[in-house]
Amino acid sequence: MFTQTKSRVRTFLAAATLAIGAVAAATPALASGDVVHIERQKWSFSGAFGTYDKAQLQRGFKVYKEVCSACHGMGLVSFRNLVQSGGPEFSEAQVKALIKEAGYETLDGPNDQGEMFKRPSRLSDRLPSPFPNPEAARAANNGAYPPDFSMIAKARAVAGSYPGSFLVDGLTLYAEHGPDYIYNLITGYKDAPKGHECADGLNYNDKFLSGTCIAMAAPISDDQVTYEDGSKQTVDQYARDVSAFLNWAAEPKLNERKQIGFLTLLFLTVLAGLLYLTTRKLWSGIKH
Amino acid sequence: MATTNSAEPTRRDFLYIATAATGAVGAGFAAWPFIHQMNPDASALALSTTEVDISAIQPGQIVTVKFRGKAMFVRRRTKGEIDAARKDDTAALPDPAKDADRVKPGKDEWLIVSGVCTHLGCTPVGTAGGRGDFDGWFCPCHGSHYDTSGRIRKGPAPLNLPVPEYQFTSDTVVLITDLKNA
């Protein structure tokens, strides 16, 4: 019975592979037509045991604060999140100093006179957005909306360049499409090749998901942000750090998730093993 | 069934017990996230302090502010109210406490107490004329009377209105930071 089951599983897998293979092989031109090619990067948080690099997240936050936050909000992240474990893990005092130094203010109210007022941000407040609403953001940016960055690392992804790549991604636990894309985009600015020039106000970037012309100009240049820990002050390093930081903003529980995940799977494997032995013992001597 | 081969059943029983025990432990651990999710979440815990601007409060006035979703009374007491509270330090109190221990030293004027009746959680009334027999607060739900120190004097409530942990961050701003069981 068991061999029969095995052979059926094999037939099933073969059938599935055949199906995907047949379609894929017959349509290579269509499948890889205009897909953006994204170079995959190494991340400290990839794989089953990957966790965030605290120092990198702190640098990434600095880049976000000094460069990106001029246009991009981060409305789902609170100052207290910068303190919690599994993140940049600034101390409470550091974040309070940072609020004071950067002059972050949060809209509160109404007060006793019935008016809304601004007051210095507290740890429990969200990071203030640069624009009061999307319309204002559009108006200030030639009609192009600078998206909120809270979820951006999960909201952008480019699939692999071959059909069925999702299966390989699954088998290799690859889940870093988002930061890969952000890194590629930031470092992807170059002069437009002949015949691909962009209209005024747009910039050539062949990593951009929706066409090769993007409204955002190259956002950062070498030595623009000062690193205190001696890391390289290059666009490449900035892009890497801010991508990692944005991934944390979108997946703040990643460290905890993988840690609990490992223990849970370990436990479940033991339980499955015991159940297997029990099943075998129980069925021994019974032909089935 | 166990008489013919004594070694076999023991091993088999051990395996069954080990499997069942492991499964039970797993079920126990799996239950925890489903229970813990109902506890206050990170955003609720982060909102747990309240700042009160007291500059506009007149003598004799009671202001009700929200602290962790519930009422907190800030009362600027008149001279007469303070004296009444001090005089009753020696009266027969259901929950004995000295008035001086319920305010900050040198800030006798300012009484800050929880606005939750210690009986069953209603918010006592402090509007002028409705402050009960002891000129403090009167709880309309079951008729508890509190005095000008927030102490229970009459009615079913067992305890005084608790004093939260707070500090004067300046002469005009009070920061309420904690309240046991609130």
Next chain:
Amino acid sequence: MAGHSTYQPQNAIAKWLERRLPIISMMHGQAVAFPTPRNLNYFWTFGAIAMFMLITMILTGIVLVMHYTPHTSLAFNSVEHIMRDVNYGWLIRNLHQNGASLFFIAVYMHILRGLYFGSYKEPREVLWILGVLIFLLMMATAFMGYVLPWGQMSFWGATVITNLFSAFPIVGDPVVSWLWGGFSVDNPTLNRFFALHYLLPFMILGVVVLHIWALHVSGNGNPTGVEVKSEQDTLPFHPYYTIKDLFAVAVFFIFFLIFVFYMPMFFNHPDNNIEANPLVTPAHIVPEWYFLPFYAILRAVPDKLGGVLAMFGAIAVMFILPWLDTSKIRSMTYRPIAKVFFWLFVVACVALGYLGAAPAEGLYVVFSRIFMAIYFGYFVFLFVIGLVEKPKPLPNSITESVLS
């Protein structure tokens, strides 16, 4: 089949209860002593696996409702609140979100097993029809659940799928605005989908009870397709199949939790991490993977109404399958020709799934039509081949096949 209980109440309380509500002896008869064919293989464990997935979905779902807000301006953020602030909220949400996909995997395996081993044939027609009903309810539930996070895919998926009904002449447009409760997918739509998404799982649970009831009237099928003839052919359900099923459930959960803990976004579409925006449609609208074969059929037909009918027909045909298959032989193991076509049918389903995610243009559409023809052709074929096919010799009994 049922009522094989050997249960005798032992103590006074049990005896007292037995005379008033014989629930213990009923459960003993149905879940302990129930005679089950001894030759079931691991494909038969997917029923138990699906049951565990249903329970997981209901438990995590009830928890999520404690923190979720069904309002267009709050829904997206309330889901992120669960992911970021609620204690273990990320875990419970990931379990629910990925659980939907894994539930469908289990159910698809369960259905394929039924198709291969002829589990739909006399006397199990009602059992099968109840199963198809569960599948339909699952699809409705999954679709409405996908709308709740109010991301871009939620919104545009809801728009596209509800618009399917506009294909029907005369009643189409009124039905669509009735579904929406307005002139577009909006807050009333979100609210009613939320209400129904909470209700339908309990209806599924109810139909599952009927499904199991029907199963316990006819008894399990088995890989030979030969009915149980003597007690020798069976084993009591407990402990033989309870333990075996639990082992399979544990293995399946390892598979499930790998997604939950390491690739929680694997089945999700990145666009659904952008809050719904009625003014911007994402570049590629794709339904969840478990709908893709049906979506491919929808797009394979050039006519709007025709596509909708073909898609519904792909499910509807399952209801009448017991009467389409004319062969008396249940198991494909003994049907050399039909077996080949069964695997061809599986290939068509997988291929349609792939094509459902591809753009609806050029060769993709051509392939969709070919595989759609195979999908529907399978049912026609079963009707014809059953009349002419010469099956391999069947064993006389389950015991004989096991001992040989």
